[in-house]
Amino acid sequence: MLIRGKHFVTGQVVDVRVNDADGVIADVAPPDPACAPDLGGGNVFIAPGFLDIHINGFAGVDFQNPALTADDLARATREQLRHGTTQYLVTIVSEAHDRMAACFRAVSLSREERPELARAIPGFHLEGPYISAEDGPRGGHYVNAVRLPSWEEFQRFQEAAGGRIKLVTVAPELPGMTRFIEQAVISGVVVGIGHTAANEQQIADAVAAGATVATHLGNGSHAVLPRHANYIQVQLAEDRLNAAFIADGHHLPPYVVKNFIRAKGVVRSILVTDAVPPAGMPPGVYRYGRVEVEAKPNGLICLPGTPYLFGAATTLENCVANVIAWAGVSLADAVRMVTDNPARLLGLAPRVLEKGGSADLILFALENGRLRVTDAVVGGQHFSSTP
Template identity: 35%
Template structure:
């Protein structure tokens, strides 16, 4: 199977899109490897950091896409994940809490302008001050807005949907290990999954297979989007890798751990591996895998 569309790629095959010394050659290497692995299009993902650092990394990707046809063929846009996310433990995930910012149109514009028209997706926390206004502004720029790294209430999610929110980023992750048994962000998002595309990391670590199966039964088939959340380890295997200045350890089972093993920091599994495991572990047929890994994410990009 090929033609995958991956909306969340932090890095690939030894390349970290969030490093400050990223070269055209490295970006080309990652794009060529993704293409060899059957990925037709991806969104390099820039995660929370100081605004200037994020803008510089976004600009680097955009410049490479402008310069190299091979990059432009694979890079369908840029995903900005943060810095307008929840700073609360668990919800902030592997993002540096000291770099989380309240959302303002001015800051959003700095990040979008750095992308030279290539920012296609922004993940933010709808409960954070200013995000409704920012969501409206981003949608006016034809940018897809996703909730993620958040603890938004049902009312806040609905308000965000009214403002243009159309997606939820990696459901089941970026939340604490212990939450209210009924009223939690996973249940809230699932209750609104007829109105939102829901991305899921199908590596067997971020969400256990039995739980992923439950999520997939709740979410309309046309709204399920598989993402890798890949880091530089993707395609390489166990070892130590960098992600935006932090060290990530990938174990023998391809789980990618932040320092201290308290939570995951991206993913070391590739899209073809995820497609194979969806069939093997959950019995998902080829037509649905194709929809979840190619058709649905392509539709998200096309608005």
Template identity: 45%
Template sequence: MPLHARHYATGEPLEVAVADGRIAALGRSSESPTAWVAPAFFDPQINGCLGVGFNSPTLTADGVRVVAAECRRHGIGGFLPTLITASFDSLRHGFATLAAARDADAELARAIPGYHLEGPYLSGEDGPRGAHPREHARDPDWDEFRRLQDAAAGRVLMVTVAPERTGAVRFIEQLAAAGVVVAIGHTAATTEQLRAAVDAGARTSTHLGNGAHAVLPRHPNYLWDQLADDRLWMSVIPDGHHLPAAVVKCLVRAKGVSRTLVTCDASSLAGMPPGRYHEWGTELDVLPSGKVVLAGTPYLAGSGHFTDRCVGRLIRDAGVTLAESVEMASVRPRELLGLPVPRLEVGAAAELVVFDWEPGGEVRVREVL
């Protein structure tokens, strides 16, 4: 049965026929569809959801499938499972479990082209460290990374690094030479350290504006420096909790829509009902709004939402178009990672999201093809 929906960029009513996983025919619809169709979202930073965390020592293949299915329900056709700062054994277990699950399941293999290692080579300072455990934050170690990459069957595609860590510049050079995308994040780096990291091959910033000190020098500081370097892309979390609307607007206007990625940074508590949970060795609250905080405080402790919410919020907060927001959540991440980008054209892979949206409203996903 053909799909009838509006083109996300032009608003044109389309009739889309899909066969064998590809767009077989594409023409103007004779109907008046209200739904929209676009390339499926791709999120470069998913830590888990529904109580399943990729860092968990009890992670199983079934848990990986639970996360992938929930992501798909929110329009995410592909993503990078993300492991954060932890012991070597914990990280190795996570990557080995992901690799085995992916190898045994063709659908998972399509949804998960690789993984993101966010840490452990990050700042140990309060503020930039964020929710990453201080005891496991450490200096880069190429041999350790190679062993983790072996456990991941060579599919660690992105690594977030704090450039001020001892040995970070050489480590970034080695990652870049190996074809791994290097992101700067959870950092307190100086102007000179940031410039050296980008010179060495760093290409993007991880959730810029978060994982930072509560109080910074007026100037210079590491936010201005990353925004000003045109060689760097950035990801942002426009979920309505991580950044005020004015900050989202300023970040996107400074970096530009062609170098901005959307991530929801979903945590293991994303999608969970309101309540108190024990996670990462501490007590966390999921509020009725979906915001995740340290129990009894206003302080963020991970993300409770998914990419579809971020796409709708970004339109309102940054003043961008539907097409620009969708492409920051679908096309840009794939471009940065060197992955195939789905297109609305005959012969292209039918990796599409169908959703409802009205100006000023939320994106409500119907299905992912």
């Protein structure tokens, strides 16, 4: 397959040849006027597909559902492709042990049944249950489900997940957490700090134990904090920590997104959606875990009848455009925050547009400051964003 588009880094038009059989990029070269491309053209950009390390559901599909089927997961995967996300970590949040284990098993089974799901879902993000029980830091996590760290329980989760829990978000201040983080890191799991009320020393201990990312920094926190000595400032200043941001304008105002990205620098910044089932759907009331959530016409997701945020309805397509507008970063840098940066955090193959790379690609237009994904090519197969 021959794909033509503007390289997302240089802006120069290139021809990308993809080996249909193995889905590998055979060549990236200046455009050959003698050859008509199978896909794309001089007006669209070409970039690696997006990787979302924090997503709870999409297109009405709830990942926190023990009865989740391969068809459900395939639908959510296909709908995310339309917005440029070609890979994602299924995120499982705090619940009773058996229910969480059943969720891991349901997704693992679907991955075994369908190669396209195995490819799209490199693994899981376990968010909780070893997080703060305090109102504010706990966010929307079910209060009776949060608990103290247990390496023994985590190993049972890992078993249900087929060893594919890649990222675990924890609160450093819980008793026994330093040891838990060390064990997780030794076992090859990336540790995130989130839903926490930790002090400076506790964050330093977590980082020394091997935590490498701040999970949705600025969210899952108290509404009011001491102006200097607080866990957001401490995590911003800790250069060994990457940070993930929900850059939707609701979870973080645009000026906070700008400050955070400037503090962390492009190379440590990762954009996530933290999307819940109503994302990618019309406004209405949807099931998410054990609650119902309401998607408002303005894009807010709330507990019905309340003003409290309960997950996001954004896409990485929107977040990339937002950080270009709000933080003054280039298109190339904004795309890195949803491709190579999260891949590096997880130890996955680099996501670059180069010969020999995986042809996990998207095409998009950039019009009036908005990104519109038009096509995706995954495993040598073409998917149009137009229904």
